[in-house]
Amino acid sequence: MAAIFSVTLADAVFHLSSMINPGVSNIYNALGTQIAPNLVTVVIFDFRAYDTLGESIILLTAGLVVLLIFGRGLLGDKQ
């Protein structure tokens, strides 16, 4: 909360938002809406699709680890 307040105060006093370099955001805004109307889906599935692949692997690993840990010793004790 203190960080958000201090950044807003600094932006109002020193005009901090005009010193930031836009960078790749100009390319995304110019090229994105030609592909599909929803710019969020274009960014996460077309420009940054590699990160979404990593997110899918995280979901797979999380489900696998939950089933391994909570099923330990409960099911199928054949000795």
Next chain:
Amino acid sequence: MSQNSIILKLVSLPISIILICLGIMTILGGHITPGGGFQGGAMIASGIILSIIVYGLGNSPLELSHTYIEVLESVGALGFIIFGLIGLLVGGFYLYNVGTDVLNIVPQYIQNIFHYPDVTNAGIIPYLNIFVGLKVFVGLTSIVIAFAGFKKLTEEGE
């Protein structure tokens, strides 16, 4: 685990069916409206979890078998990876959007294969939405089925 009220048992299967259909609708409109693969998959999972909680694990109408969960989770993850390999073969970059290529290196007949029959021209984005939606739905439902099964096993063991 099952609830004993007759009103819940009467009304929760129609609501589950409507929730599943709304989730599929959200997945298919992912490139135009807010929503998409992850959100639609969570909606489908919530429809199935409602049915499991109200009717109990043994006699629930939406009962997923073990083979079904394994096959769908593998199809969801492998489909995403293989769509990336198509971009690598044709264009030169992994997960390249071969439907609308922004660098003009893909011939036209390959662009026409992956065209989602729609008024927009979004490339492979709708197909990636469908694969991610299947994966999220099966992952969340399998965790809830496992927890309900463990609870029933410890309740019967005492």
Next chain:
Amino acid sequence: MLNLGPIIFGLILGLLIGSQIKFKFGDNVFTLASLIIVFIAGIIVAWQSGNFPFYTDLQISTGFLSALIGIFAGNLIFARSK
């Protein structure tokens, strides 16, 4: 012209999920009359939500209707033994 994308893929996804649904479970039975009422309620939801992702051909949501038809067709075609 009619947009074919949501119709085709709505049917495919509905068939996938409809293969795991059954209407006789425990000692409860959903008869044919109650399933027809569920279908009519689905048509009302599809008409009330309008053209869902801003398509301009019809005033109903074709993705919703295709998923509903797919669930009932999947139960008839692919269902396991009761």
